[in-house]
Amino acid sequence: MSQPVVAWRLFTDGASRGNPGKAGAGAVLLDSEGRELAAxxxxxxxxxxxxxxxxxxxxxxxxxxxxxxxxxxxYLDSELIVRQIQGRYKVKHETLKPLFDEVKILLAQIESWSIAHVPREQNKRADQLANRGVDEGSKQ
Structure with missing residues (x-):
């Protein structure tokens, strides 16, 4: 008998110092036991x-x-992005439309998925990774 598939959890965060400004992205993928699979x-x-x-x-x-x-x-701490992916808000900004479309293409390759907003405090690891991206780019 096969084991039931348990969902992995993905936490992501974007950081922009200034808006617009120097920006970074962070993502952490956890297995069902909370172990970090990718950062x-x-x-x-x-x-x-x-x-x-x-x-x-x-x-x-x-x-x-x-x-x-x-x-x-x-899980994201951006309510706007979560609601756009859920289809509750339209994507109006032209620069976001191709990014939204690419997200939908990737999501279609996953058997089952959900997306939810989390408070910033529950997204600390992804925030840390996003800020690392900004810091590493600032050194270049």
Whole structure:
């Protein structure tokens, strides 16, 4: 008898120092036991905070797919992005539309997923990774 598949958890965060400003993305992927499977940080250059949030989500989704994730719970501290992915808000800003479209393409490759807003305090590791991305890019 096969084991039931348990969802992994993805926490993502974007950081922009200034809006727009130097930005970074962070993502951490945890297994069902809370063990860290992947931690990613990326310098994004100049962009808005909302674009950084989308890029962080993309960073995390790529990591999840690379590791063969089929069930995923996604957590962000950006209510705007969560509600846009849920279809509750329209994506009006032109620079966000292609990022939104790319997220939807990646989500379609995951068997089952959910997305929810979490308070910033529950997203500290992803925030740390996003800020690392900004710091690493600032050194270049």
């Amino acid at each position: 990613r940080s990326l310098y994004l250059g100049e962009c808005t905070n909302n674009a950084a949030e989308y890029r962080a989500l993309l960073l995390g989704l790529h990591a999840a797919l690379e590791l063969g994730c089929i069930q995923l719970e996604i």
